[in-house]
Amino acid sequence: MACEEMVFWAGGVLFSLTSIMFLLLKKNNESIASINLLVNCITIVSYAVMIFGLGTITAPNGELIYWTRWLFYAGSCSLLMYETGVLLKKSKTTISEMMVSNIIVMVTGFLASYTIGLSRIVFFSISSGAFIYVLYLINKKSGRKSLFKKTIKWYITLFWSMFPLIWLLSPAYSMVLNAYWTATFYLILDFITKVLYGLFTVKKS
Amino acid sequence: MACEEMVFWAGGVLFSLTSIMFLLLKKNNESIASINLLVNCITIVSYAVMIFGLGTITAPNGELIYWTRWLFYAGSCSLLMYETGVLLKKSKTTISEMMVSNIIVMVTGFLASYTIGLSRIVFFSISSGAFIYVLYLINKKSGRKSLFKKTIKWYITLFWSMFPLIWLLSPAYSMVLNAYWTATFYLILDFITKVLYGLFTVKKS
């Protein structure tokens, strides 16, 4: 059993528990809790796919690249973009742009993880461009300022930006981190951006 | 030619005819008939993919598992969930939850059909959990009671629940039924849940 498989099992169990938590939180804040419930459920499936190694390629140093992660993010992070757009009181046009741009980020992130050479650089560049555009849409002014909105903007900008940094260190690119540490860092980021963020939005909105 | 191929041709022809029927029924009830038209058209494509055996794996007893079915259900049954949610006067939040949960049911149903061993059991369990949640959302109280709503709730609960039962008997799991009988039972259920249900909703709403 590859070492990272333990991390994926931990992720699967963790997100099963947090899904139950968000299910119970629907009593307090139905619309926001239900989005976070779905985000956490999609994440369970994503971790299960990685546990069983259903879609991987092997990096030159022999470590596995789990590229399926990015396809599930296309689903779960679209829901998070919708939620975030609603909480920041963005227009329907802007929310749609955030969601579609996020899907472009994740599909090209998958393509960058799945391919090598020039292709990988081109897809990572497109993905980064689309991601910067998402951050621009989130951070631009929309209606009255508030501490709540400011917190959301900083939270997303800071922690979502760490995903491409881990990617650059992972077996998918520079191979500084092995598959085990890559999986561990992504799990921590998943916890911060999907569980803690979800709890914050359920409680404070 | 595998015996089940005849069943898939029958399905393709049947859903072509019922698509024409729902096209004509748009005169009576445009919004509901058009959803059923799209559901039936997606089902034609699903049957055509199975006719030509474009995505299958072979079970240990030599029978074929047609896993593409579940990916097309992710599309067609999302539309049915939307229609059902509207007819039951569910909130937008609940309808979105029904649709996304249904997609999780079908994607994990595909993964359970596509894999073997522990993986199959894990994905079938996630799929079943998500399906039970869909049934809970459908059956919970929403607005005033009526015979129409009660009929819809019972119809969906009863006949949609037979899909996982057939799956458990099919080459994808216990291999009690061969590919031919599996295809036949699914065709009967498709007819009940997509054609008869569609006719009922067009006429009675």
Next chain:
Amino acid sequence: MACEEMVFWAGGVLFSLTSIMFLLLKKNNESIASINLLVNCITIVSYAVMIFGLGTITAPNGELIYWTRWLFYAGSCSLLMYETGVLLKKSKTTISEMMVSNIIVMVTGFLASYTIGLSRIVFFSISSGAFIYVLYLINKKSGRKSLFKKTIKWYITLFWSMFPLIWLLSPAYSMVLNAYWTATFYLILDFITKVLYGLFTVKKS
């Protein structure tokens, strides 16, 4: 390097520039320009996938069939259908029908490009049927007539219909055109239906 690779690079560069153009045009007409921006961005990714030959099959005459194109059209042309539906003041039901039918056109177009023999003919027939239905929905009367609406209807009907004609001449079907000329004609049509159409809708709506 295959000759068509030059055409795909030209497409990638062209749609990068036009994406910047639509980004700047958001100042004039935010909602319409942003849809065209997303359409053009999805097209960049589609061309990048073809540049690196990530999904192809080989025709009997040795030319490559780039079937990924149709999957990206499922995304980009759904957005164009939404935009067109809004500009033609279609009902929500009709816009949804246009979008889902368009996805059926593109998925079966992919299946027709990906397979051979009877399968190819069946999927091309379903795709054509769904496409004719899209054209019917676009061209049927909706609200007051105007030159703007009439222009949109003729523009879409004329230029979108050329895609299946090129397909019939391409390596995917009759092999009259080689991969290079197929790519060139599709690029011209992409420019007409995604850039020029976008400019027209941004300026005139």
